[in-house]
Amino acid sequence: GAVVSQHPSWVICKSGTSVKIECRSLDFQATTMFWYRQFPKQSLMLMATSNEGSKATYEQGVEKDKFLINHASLTLSTLTVTSAHPEDSSFYICSAPMGGGSDTQYFGPGTRLTVL
Amino acid sequence: QKEVEQDPGPLSVPEGAIVSLNCTYSNSAFQYFMWYRQYSRKGPELLMYTYSSGNKEDGRFTAQVDKSSKYISLFIRDSQPSDSATYLCAMSASGANSKLTFGKGITLSVRP
Numbered sequence: 001g002a003v004v005s006q007h008p009s010w011v012i013c014k015s016g017t018s019v020k021i022e023c024r025s026l027d028f029q030a031t032t033m034f035w036y037r038q039f040p041k042q043s044l045m046l047m048a049t050s051n052e053g054s055k056a057t058y059e060q061g062v063e064k065d066k067f068l069i070n071h072a073s074l075t076l077s078t079l080t081v082t083s084a085h086p087e088d089s090s091f092y093i094c095s096a097p098m099g100g101g102s103d104t105q106y107f108g109p110g111t112r113l114t115v116l
Numbered sequence: 117q118k119e120v121e122q123d124p125g126p127l128s129v130p131e132g133a134i135v136s137l138n139c140t141y142s143n144s145a146f147q148y149f150m151w152y153r154q155y156s157r158k159g160p161e162l163l164m165y166t167y168s169s170g171n172k173e174d175g176r177f178t179a180q181v182d183k184s185s186k187y188i189s190l191f192i193r194d195s196q197p198s199d200s201a202t203y204l205c206a207m208s209a210s211g212a213n214s215k216l217t218f219g220k221g222i223t224l225s226v227r228p
Contacts, residue, residue, distance in 0.1 A: 034216075043122075043219055044204070044216075044218045045218075046216070097213030097214070104213065108159050109159045
């Protein structure tokens with residue numbers, strides 16, 4: 001079964017509204033989670049690293065005020081797309097390393113965001 | 117030049133064929149190399165993981181890493197229609213559980 005869940009799996013919103021996406025690690029704690037964005041027929045591009053108890057680290061070119069990340073607990077990270085616009089329409093995927101010496105990180109099933 | 121380049125697709129092969137997927141990279145700091153499989157509208161799932169140079173085999177899948185050439189490959193033997201998916205190479209300098217740099221992905225279709 002899935003070890004990382006995302007909610008919602010898809011969302012359609014109007015331009016100018018904000019959308020929150022949740023990423024949860026199931027049965028393990030994740031002090032770090034990663035948020036990726038994937039446009040159609042493109043690869044995953046890392047947006048930011050979410051750190052439990054501290055500020056997220058954003059990749060170059062990603063607006064921190066537009067993509068708010070909160071790592072509220074050891075099993076939950078949220079990505080809020082503020083004032084969404086059609087160009088923000090994409091597939092958002094989170095991942096969580098298992099930690100504890102494991103080399104494995106698990107990806108969530110993704111969230112399809114469509115901004116009208 | 118992108119950090120990771122992956123052969124463009126799509127790729128269509130008959131069932132039973134041997135499939136070879138390749139990526140090249142420019143960042144010599146990469147030491148951890150992974151292949152992920154992604155089905156449409158789903159998150160990637162880890163197929164193979166290799167540290168540094170060498171080969172690794174798991175069932176019908178073999179991963180090869182040649183750090184001197186900055187070249188990695190994934191071979192699929194006796195390909196099956198269920199192997200039809202997008203395959204992404206990914207790399208990291210810090211570990212397989214760190215942030216990853218992905219290739220663009222190649223879509224494979226295995227015809228029955």
